[in-house]
Amino acid sequence: MRRLLLIISFLLTTILTAQDTTNVVLDLTNLESKTVAVEVYPPTEQKEWEYVIPEIVPGTYMKVRYERFYKKVKAFDKEGNKLKLKRKKNIVKIKGKQPLCKITYTVKPTLGDGKIWDNTLVCGGSAYTSGSALINFQMVNGYFEGFEKRPFKIEVKKPNEFYGASSIEKLSVEDELDILSAPNYNELIDHPILYAKADTASFKIKENTFKIAVYAQAGNINANLLKPRFEAFMHAIDTFSGFTTDRDYHFLLYFADKDKLKGMFKTFGSGSALEHKNSSVYYGMDKVFDSTFSYYNYVGPHEYFHTITPLNLHSEKIANFNYRESDMSAHVWMYEGITDYLALMLNAEASNLRRSYTQDFAFAAQSAINRDKQSMTESATDIIARRNMVSWIRKVFDIMNYYEKGKIIAMAMDWELMERTNGEKRLLDVMLEMKRDYEGSYFDDDSLLSILESYTYEGFKEQFAPYIEGTENPPFEEYFEKLGWTFYPKKSEIQSYGIYLYKDREADRYYIGSARKKNALGLKKGDTVLSINNQPLKEYFNKAEKGSYYHEVAYPQASDSLKMTIKRDGEVIEAEGSPKLEKVKYEKMKVNYYRFTEEQKKYRALFFEEEKWR
Template sequence: MLLRTAPMAFVLLTTTFAAGIDSYNVTIDLVRCTNDRITVEVELPSTLSCTECRYVLPRSVPGTYSLDRYGRFVVDARAYDASGKILAVRRDDDDIVVKGRPVRIVYAVNDTWDDPAGSEVFNPTGSNIQCDTNVVLNFHAFVGYIEGAKNFPYNISVRKPRGFYGATSLERRSSTDTSDVFHARTYMELVDNPAMYCSPDTTSFDQNGVRVTVAVYSHNKRMRSDSVAAVLKPTLAAVARMLGTMPVDRYTFLFYFAGMQQRDITRGLSFGALEHAHSSLYFLPEGSGGENMAHEMIASTAAHEFLHILVPLNLHSEHIADFDFRSPQMSRHLWLYEGCTEYFQLLARAQDTLLEPEAFLRELLSNLRMMQMFYRTRRVSLVELSQRVLEPEYQKLYPVIYMQGPVVAFCLDVTIRQLTGGRMDLLGVIRELMRKYGPNRPFRDEALFDEFAHLVHPALREFFRRYVEGTELPPIAECLQALGYRYHDSTQVETYQFELSALSLRRSSEEPIVVTRDTTNPFGFRNGDTLVRINGILVTPENKYELMSKYIWAPQSPDTVRVLVRRSDGLVELRAVPTKGYRTARYTFSAEPSPSPAVLEFRKQFFRKSS
């Protein structure tokens, strides 16, 4: 659904208010909490007067690109006037509509995480209410505003169980063992600063002038804030190196690590995060894929969310600047907000030592492979996908923006460097636009492509016409060639495999126990074997899946694989040699055998390598 921006005067029909120090005073009670439900009490600003007041609960929030209708989780609404008289309330479009002059609205809130009705709400944007262990307060899921009056300040009092700490980047006015008081200047600011309550586990450090706080909740206590901070430090250093100066002076990382057995909330294994101006909130698995995989996921996700400080947080169109929580308008520039951000997180790590240049290119191209799974019938342009992303048919295609988007950004970066003889790059153009516009000065949604062309070169307009407004795949072969690599759309590659039917590991156990019914497997695995070593490497609960993938499910070489297992009758060494085969690989590349000095120089500049 695409709606054009309605004139603001339109919304103010029944509401008049005077701006001032008057505010919303909200109490959120995490102590009186039953069945994952808490009570919220909202005192309205005293200068606000309306005869039929619509208390809006957002249908969507910035950065999510989906319709989630948070009002669905608000129940038992009551409203009172100045004399304490109860007023008539009706629900309309998930909002609360009050007849009369309310001064106070009270209601209960259910969480989105384990509510069957909330299953389509992405956890980093939703709410978790487990008052004994963890509460995730994305404030838009708990608090609304009277229509036309979202620019009043908010004072938020949270009553909390003893021993709980509320981590947030929201301004903290006071704090005791049993309560916190926070302040936000507007509704937008409140929504942009989520909080997570649980037993404290936080680590703080300074990185390139940014005061960083890491708060962690880990369901089985597998992850700790100090080890997460150790992953974030070099990641942020790489980001700082790419950016030159950091765009913020403080930042909070809020991590919820889910256990794999928490099926009610991990659902379709949809993990991820949501960005904010001074924080980001993560919902990630505690990890059974090994420490490396967990660290890689933390590093790449955190770099992505942090880099959102560029776009859309400091450069965006009018649809985001004055976000319409009731009828959200979708910008055509998801390629910029999500595509460029994902590209920059890869580039930052490739320009540092965290990602080898060829691994960077492999990551980019593997996105194209995944993209094909979504484009079974027809390919849509990134502009069309952006503008219609709230429609169910397009919502299904949404992940494509993280696959095609970064490749488009990569080709755009290469093209900008080529058109300007290396004088400009994509980051430089975005910086230039941030100077011209900025967080409080949105650009016109339809004018951005022309702005880019104006800053860089008239020929750049053609790039957008073909690859962003049009449905052509970005010119990946030319872009790889510019860096001294040869692109192969489709090629035959050698593969190795073991003839194993249904060989897995027991899910109910931490121990690496083999599950198989196949008695003729080439290793001679028996059901119930406990893995001890694979090719000499000790198998642990943390690395078991990683080792199984690398050596048994998808062996990387034709070499014999040795597995030491424990059985009732002792230790046994099993061996097998993988069989060789061929498969068609799409979107691959190889190094140009003798690239010209100009190409090598371009590559050096691109990856900012000194030699």
């Protein structure tokens, strides 16, 4: 009897769940047309429905008219009769004499759309070719109002050779049909999928498995080419923070053939990426610009660190995300700025990545200076006022500053914690602690600064509110100086000879790569350099006092002078001069290599956590 009751209970639960499930059918068998046919079946029998196409999705910060990618929307009853529907912006209203049986429509891809200001980056959009389909689910289906928190079942009709790379739950995988499942619309949006002929690689670090899936339209890049780079930065993350995912993690990479794209903005979004709890999506051109793929040293960790925030540490605005009408969290500075700071610090600390991080700090400081009227919190809630190019451009600069000034705020938080605890507690520790406490829950958007104070130190809110809620900047130049850095903002003055040396590795020679018209030595671009200060180049660059070139040529003092022997058109020329004051065209960061004070050495050892990496 007990067993019979259990069976009956299970069957009833299955039936009730099925009744609440929105069923979606995607047809990927006609991708040559650059469209996907979609059928959506409602979870219950009703005569009136509102079908919601998202206005915005998590991880993005501008409204996009996703509904314009949905074409030929029709509604039918079970007899095949058309029902009346009305489309108003992102809402499809359906009203009929008989209950709705299904909605049908086609969707077109965001890649190749031609617009940039009312479009989404491909990493958060869609791309269809005869050999691929990159799908973010907001681009193929919405939800029925009131049932967004109920289950979704997705049937995908596909070519036999297609493999669907994704972290989504797969109920069934057959040659020409996959059945996917998500417990609600939030989870569906959080699990994009890449369909193509299988090109995959994987690696394991401790108990964690990482999977790479690639579609490269021109065939220049593949998963095994990328694997060493991804494995290297994930090993570094293991040392830096430990892993913040507990399931298999998927890297989905889509590379388009530039020659097959059309329009003025055909490469729009190249190099973009978007985070999810157990995966991240990357979009770029199918060309090997760097055989080591070092670009991913930064963007890969950035997307992975989003598994700290906002994916697991966020406010109610994200936990109860409003797809129908945007209602944004005020704390993009944390979601993007702190995340970007952690990725930057990983690169600064890990010797196997070696990204030039000082210039990133310089760029961040300059952005904070430029956007001195932007409140981090106020601008975050105003995602975009008008649908036009001017409004779009303004918002792009706002968004950039969430990353850049957000990064400077993060550095200030990290620095203040480090000094107060002698390095015993850092910003990363705070974020991991908050993630553990809030995972599966959320904080109140209006209370974040008070919450951060409870995890940091008394007075935190009073100290940081002017930077986050107001428009002030943290005293970043003080932090830079303690690290042995000197920041030169745009349009400031600096002593310079007005020349830059480049090395031709194939010819084993140094030459003047660029030179100002009235540079201090009268040199010209292309001059071959034979000696510096009467020393042959090999001797000069190998001599005991390292950093000589950097301090003597790149960043001279006003009292310095420089001698160079160069060769131009077969003629050997002796040149000599003193530096001149010139305006800095782009922000710079001078580092006192090999000349740090003892105090700076102490701060550097603490800040870059040298003990952790030994």
